[in-house]
Amino acid sequence: MNIAIDLGSDRTRVFIENKGKVLDEASVITYDIDTNEIYAVGDEAYAMIGKTPLGIRAAHPMDSGVIAQSDLVEEMVDIMMRELCPVKISNPRVITAIPCALTEVEKRAVVNAVSSFGARKVYLIETPKAAALGCGADITSPHGVFIADIGAGTADIAVLSLGGISAGKCVRRAGSAMDEEIVKYIRKQYNLVIGTNMAESCKRTVGCVAKPQEVQTFRVKGRDAVSGLPRYADVTNEELEPVLAEIAGDIVTAIRDVLEQTPPELISDIYSDGIILTGGLAKLQGFAKLVSQSTKLRVRVHKYAPDCVIMGCGKAIGLMDTVGKDLPQGISPLLTAY
Ligand SMILES: Nc1ncnc2c1ncn2[C@@H]1O[C@H](COP(=O)(O)OP(=O)(O)OP(=O)(O)O)[C@@H](O)[C@H]1O
Numbered sequence: 001m002n003i004a005i006d007l008g009s010d011r012t013r014v015f016i017e018n019k020g021k022v023l024d025e026a027s028v029i030t031y032d033i034d035t036n037e038i039y040a041v042g043d044e045a046y047a048m049i050g051k052t053p054l055g056i057r058a059a060h061p062m063d064s065g066v067i068a069q070s071d072l073v074e075e076m077v078d079i080m081m082r083e084l085c086p087v088k089i090s091n092p093r094v095i096t097a098i099p100c101a102l103t104e105v106e107k108r109a110v111v112n113a114v115s116s117f118g119a120r121k122v123y124l125i126e127t128p129k130a131a132a133l134g135c136g137a138d139i140t141s142p143h144g145v146f147i148a149d150i151g152a153g154t155a156d157i158a159v160l161s162l163g164g165i166s167a168g169k170c171v172r173r174a175g176s177a178m179d180e181e182i183v184k185y186i187r188k189q190y191n192l193v194i195g196t197n198m199a200e201s202c203k204r205t206v207g208c209v210a211k212p213q214e215v216q217t218f219r220v221k222g223r224d225a226v227s228g229l230p231r232y233a234d235v236t237n238e239e240l241e242p243v244l245a246e247i248a249g250d251i252v253t254a255i256r257d258v259l260e261q262t263p264p265e266l267i268s269d270i271y272s273d274g275i276i277l278t279g280g281l282a283k284l285q286g287f288a289k290l291v292s293q294s295t296k297l298r299v300r301v302h303k304y305a306p307d308c309v310i311m312g313c314g315k316a317i318g319l320m321d322t323v324g325k326d327l328p329q330g331i332s333p334l335l336t337a338y
């Protein structure tokens with residue numbers, strides 16, 4: 001059986017050949033700090049963040065697109081896969097997406113994590129290539145495709161042509177860093193201490209990075225920093241714009257840098273086709289507008305933006321058997337086997 005896994009900083013998604021996407025859960029694991037006993041993984045563990053008793057931690061073991069705690073990631077993947085496939089799968093082959101800028105050591109950690117449930121062979125594909133395949137783009141043709149996958153931990157930006165990356169950049173601060181900025185802002189502005197899950201809900205509902213057309217509010221609930229008592233504050237999209245501006249600005253600058261590095265013939269393709277945004281953060285209010293204003297290009301957020309990478313990994317399952325074989329001249333291989 002062939003399986004695709006997208007181990008995201010925020011969400012883990014799994015695709016099984018001939019079945020499609022079968023899992024989409026938070027990349028979170030709850031465990032006992034002393035005994036390492038695991039209490040929950042996925043969405044159940046996410047709901048425990050900031051609510052665990054002393055001695056128990058609910059953690060994101062992936063951080064900024066890389067494996068921060070390898071033993072926890074391996075446990076998390078193993079539990080998720082055993083829940084998905086209670087009968088042991090014999091010798092599965094696994095394909096997984098990785099951010100462009102990973103070192104060999106970081107790649108090896110990903111390979112170990114996704115092989116934890118007994119994979120026979122692991123194939124890696126760079127995130128922008130998977131995202132583009134998931135969008136249905138033909139990335140082996142000589143026509144340039146500009147794609148930016150913006151998630152929780154990374155913004156992976158690339159111009160693809162002939163199966164390879166002609167220009168690219170990876171920013172390791174995205175949606176999760178915005179949540180932290182919201183936590184800091186609410187504390188400073190309202191003297192209110194809130195958790196990151198509350199901040200994430202706030203960002204998803206009223207977070208915005210371009211001047212909004214109408215004012216929207218979101219009620220954040222937390223603990224008064226002085227009295228320690230429960231309190232709330234009503235936060236508007238207008239006031240969040242400057243809070244999120246720096247991180248959004250860094251991503252937009254990286255997009256512009258990639259455009260600057262792109263060879264002129266490919267730029268003309270991008271000028272006609274524009275930029276495709278994928279990943280969960282692409283859905284943030286005003287993001288596409290900000291990128292479009294800054295690049296003067298047409299910007300499209302894919303309808304299923306958060307799922308493009310896993311769907312692309314799923315499509316790439318069909319390419320596993322071509323690895324190591326001769327490709328038409330000039331075309332770079334999309335997958336690397338480990
Ligand atoms: N509608 C939305 N508006 C704003 N932000 C959103 C929305 N939907 C999801 N997000 C944010 O997108 C991020 C998750 O995106 P995604 O699932 O692509 O990340 P990931 O693949 O887990 O992370 P990465 O690829 O960076 O390792 C989170 O920060 C989440 O809060």
Ligand SMILES: [Mg+2]
Binds near residue numbers: 279
């Ligand atoms: Mg991702």
